[in-house]
Amino acid sequence: NAGVTQTPKFRVLKTGQSMTLLCAQDMNHEYMYWYRQDPGMGLRLIHYSVGEGTTAKGEVPDGYNVSRLKKQNFLLGLESAAPSQTSVYFCASSEIADEQYFGPGTRLTVT
Amino acid sequence: SQQGEEDPQALSIQEGENATMNCSYKTSINNLQWYRQNSGRGLVHLILIRSNEREKHSGRLRVTLDTSKKSSSLLITASRAADTASYFCATDDNTGKLIFGQGTTLQVKP
Numbered sequence: 584n585a586g587v588t589q590t591p592k593f594r595v596l597k598t599g600q601s602m603t604l605l606c607a608q609d610m611n612h613e614y615m616y617w618y619r620q621d622p623g624m625g626l627r628l629i630h631y632s633v634g635e636g637t638t639a640k641g642e643v644p645d646g647y648n649v650s651r652l653k654k655q656n657f658l659l660g661l662e663s664a665a666p667s668q669t670s671v672y673f674c675a676s677s678e679i680a681d682e683q684y685f686g687p688g689t690r691l692t693v694t
Numbered sequence: 695s696q697q698g699e700e701d702p703q704a705l706s707i708q709e710g711e712n713a714t715m716n717c718s719y720k721t722s723i724n725n726l727q728w729y730r731q732n733s734g735r736g737l738v739h740l741i742l743i744r745s746n747e748r749e750k751h752s753g754r755l756r757v758t759l760d761t762s763k764k765s766s767s768l769l770i771t772a773s774r775a776a777d778t779a780s781y782f783c784a785t786d787d788n789t790g791k792l793i794f795g796q797g798t799t800l801q802v803k804p
Contacts (some may be wrong), residue, residue: 587736614790625782625794626737633790641791673736680724680786685736 585609589674589686596664596693604659604689606674612684614677615657616641617649619670620688626673632657633679664693700783700795708803713770715798717783718763724788726759726766731780731797740768740781775804 590605606615613634618626618641628641630649638649646668648660657676661668669692675683701716717726725744729737743750743759743766750757756769770777780799784792 616791618794623796625796628791628793631791642793675737679790680788682727682739682742683737683792685738687736688734 587674587676587684587686589672589689591689592687593690594692596661596691598665598693600664601660601662602664602691603661604672604674604691606657606659606676606686607655608657608674608676608684609655610676610684611654612676612678613654614679614683615651616675616677616683617647617657617659618673618675619643619668620673621670629659629672664691666693669693700781700798702798703796704799704801706801706803707773709773709775711773711802713773713777713800713802715768715781715783715800717766717768717795719766719783719785719793720764721785721787723761723785725786726757727784727786727792728755728757728766728768729782729784729794731782733779737782770800773800773802775802778802 587608616631617629627643632651635654650658672689674686677683727742728740731737741752754771759766780797782797784794
């Protein structure tokens with residue numbers, strides 16, 4: 584049982600480049616989330632999904648897109664990376680109104 | 695904007711002492727959760743307390759919830775060096791989302 588996994592673990596992008604972060608969970612959870620964490624800050628919700636084929640905006644959605652084509656996967660895309668998107672990105676999954684299980688994070692640097 | 699605000703932002707204690715962290719929030723909640731984050735790692739769920747509960751225990755952890763004051767506290771008893779981490783409260787307003795506070799950084803000195 585791997586729980587929540589994230590790919591890649593580290594990435595360096597140049598301004599304007601694009602990339603996709605992959606999150607996978609093997610717990611059959613309905614809900615999945617993408618957060619970003621900046622130094623000394625708590626987590627801020629970017630986008631989330633309440634089931635396969637659904638997505639919704641969180642607190643800081645601008646500059647990001649997401650897709651949930653399969654229940655176990657939640658993809659986060661950056662179409663044109665900016666230095667302000669340098670952060671650590673965490674994916675999580677849960678059942679409704681229950682504890683969230685977090686992945687190990689992806690450390691992204693945009694130069 | 696952040697729903698939860700945590701106090702203190704940083705706490706340093708000796709091993710064996712108790713550590714208390716507080717969390718305040720602004721709107722009605724379905725439940726409140728506490729998470730721990732070790733440096734460079736993902737968050738790990740510690741405990742969940744529902745809005746109709748006032749106190750909950752899990753091992754050395756004790757959580758209280760006062761919905762009239764919109765506040766919660768996390769008590770770690772008999773702290774250990776391994777408890778050194780950041781601790782976050784998060785509130786669930788039954789929309790499927792959690793809103794996290796900025797966290798309390800706890801250092802337990804051996």
